[in-house]
Amino acid sequence: MTGYMDLNEKQQENLFFFMDKVGGNHYSILKETYDIKLGGSLKNQTDKVLHALMMNEINFDYFTTWLNHVNMNGNNSIYIFEPELSNLFINNPISSLFEKIKKKTGSILNTSPEQLEKIQVIHSTMNSVKEQIIITLAAPAYLSLKDADNNPYLEKDVYLGYLIIDYKLQHFRLSLHPTHNIYSINNIIKDKGFESIALAFMEFFKKKLLPFNYSNPEWIIDGMSVIVEEYFDHNNPIIEKKLLEFQKNEMSKLIKILITKENGFKNSSFIKRFERALLNSYESELIEIYKMVPKENSFSIFLHEAGKGIVSFMANSNGKPLNYADSRIIVKMMMENTMVSSLGITYTENGKNYPYKIAKNYNFISLKRVNNSGTPKEIVDDVLFRLNKYKPIREFENQGGSITEAE
């Protein structure tokens, strides 16, 4: 394929079908690369791009990649899958896996709602610098729409999902666009989340392209705990010093006074709890006087969910960062007594906020968007790179699937 003029009628029709999915933000990518004066209504921009295509002002390969990535930079939810064995990436070098994928890659120009019956790879590209393969997966879908008389009806559609194989971070991640009015994807009715749909895409990939077992990404629980600790850390060496002095010189005296009042308090279980309560209280009051020292954190936190046994607890500041004075003592108690189950983090770059809710499923990590603003793939890469820094080395000890018990 060399250009627009070589397309047959059906291919032109398919091109128009996918062009209808393009929003203003995605047009701006083309605008930055090619000096096309875009503006006005979406229809007007579509016409200008088509004209530029016909005049060969836009490289056709560049255009098809751009069109394939139409839903990649939205407020997508991210699902991360890690292989059980880390040598999967060594045994399948990026270039040979890419060649294998390319052989099974169809074309967006031959993809239409009428023809598509099951998940297919319709585009693949490799980024050698980032060591990523980006695959566009097309799945048959239905949109739930309403006619002029407000009667609901279903319309056949094609849903585009993105699988990014990241050799640096050694994981597979799906980037799924929360398409408006979507009713079902690959015959799976979309309820609140995309979990089942993400699993269907991954099952397709594992069956057709690269079989592997998922690992249990338990490290993310540790990672989330460290993020919370960093966020609420007072970072003040004066407080740290005074706490140690208090522990060394005053604690035993205070405990002695307390335990003489009630015989049962002599039990070491009570003594430990008194010690913890006194230390926490002393620290909180020291923070009032000496204040926390501001520091650069990777993320701020707006939501903290934790649990133990059958009980769960939540601190939620509805999108704004959890306020130190309002939430530190309570979140600290949650951290001391429970395990974090999900965390709302905000990544900030160039003054723009990108909030995500992270949670661990039994074999994947999800990062769900909690607002509607679009996020370029580069930002998602940055978020995941920073998140991956919380992955402890210890995790590698478990390669080979020796973990026997889930939390």
Place this chain on the structure above:
Amino acid sequence: MDQLQKLNDLLTILRENESVSPYYLIRKTNIPVNVIILILNIMVERSLLKNSFILKCDNPDNDLIHGYEFEDEEKLLDFLRKNEQCDQCESNLLTRDIRVFYKKGKVTNGGDVNG
């Protein structure tokens, strides 16, 4: 030794019937997963701790997720044999994600759970 002392402290501080997850203890003590589970299971055998198995349903509305707690595997299996779905909302039961917790038994002997 320092790690075991930490584990002892974390179990000592628990109140009677308070539950703790093995991963919480792993995180706080840095003891490897297989070692900590071995220690905890020995403590269950000695009745210092009790097992607690938590099963939840997958209701898409977070506020409507139901949880079930079982004190031993037999009771959990018995429930699963009798119920294919959540008996409160008919959602699926997350049988692939059963969580194991440990609960502190009756505190005697000065409170130190390692005796």
